[in-house]
Amino acid sequence: MNVFVKTSLAIVGATALLSLAPLVVSAQEMTYPEKCKTEGMDMSKMGMSSGGDMPMGEMTDYQKASMDGMKSMHMNMMQGMMKKDADVSFICGMIAHHMGAISMSEVELKYGDNKEAKEMAQMVIDAQKKEIVDMTKWLDKEAK
Template identity: 80%
Template structure:
């Protein structure tokens, strides 16, 4: 059986499982761990406030682009906060938690605005996988971060 067929069968199985389970909390309802936040860090003084260099200006955007960009801007500060942790292991895990939350936001926008069944199925798969990884990483941070 070739790789394409195996991958297709795996995606069909995952899609069937995902369609049976309701999607839990959205990215906006998830909480970035307090231990990942750098106390007293003022993002605006770093020139990295809410979205860093992402200036959209007069660029025309549809509802999908707006939803995705707003979600990504809201996660940007958390990524930077996490990466500023002194412990490299904690910095990595905190940065990845925020990064995964951004992936969920993008996937939710696909589910809301997308039309392609395969793309929507991928978005559902991303959401399920990222939520599981976020839960695991959050538990690790709560245990390991000082």
């Protein structure tokens, strides 16, 4: 492959990556949309234990990071599913679900060793962030 073709491909690839720049945020930096939150709902009383039967002190760093992401996802999903409008409830539940998938994938990228698993985790992150953007746009337009 000649230098011109390689350079052209590199430019096309870089341009594609730059077009995704607004999507490059971690799950911790993503905020659950206000329109999905249910007023007056105290999520701390929903019975979410921090680690099932295993004390947090006995967990690996990987397990702790996974559990933190799952707790956040479940609390947001429960809150979103309480919306009176079925469509809004679905979208809010899916946004929380996707945020959980991103969090799980970020944990894999940080702690995982398998190249193929890490590639799949990155694919999940890329796809789910785009879908969250699309669902949030729908929510901003349709939710009252």
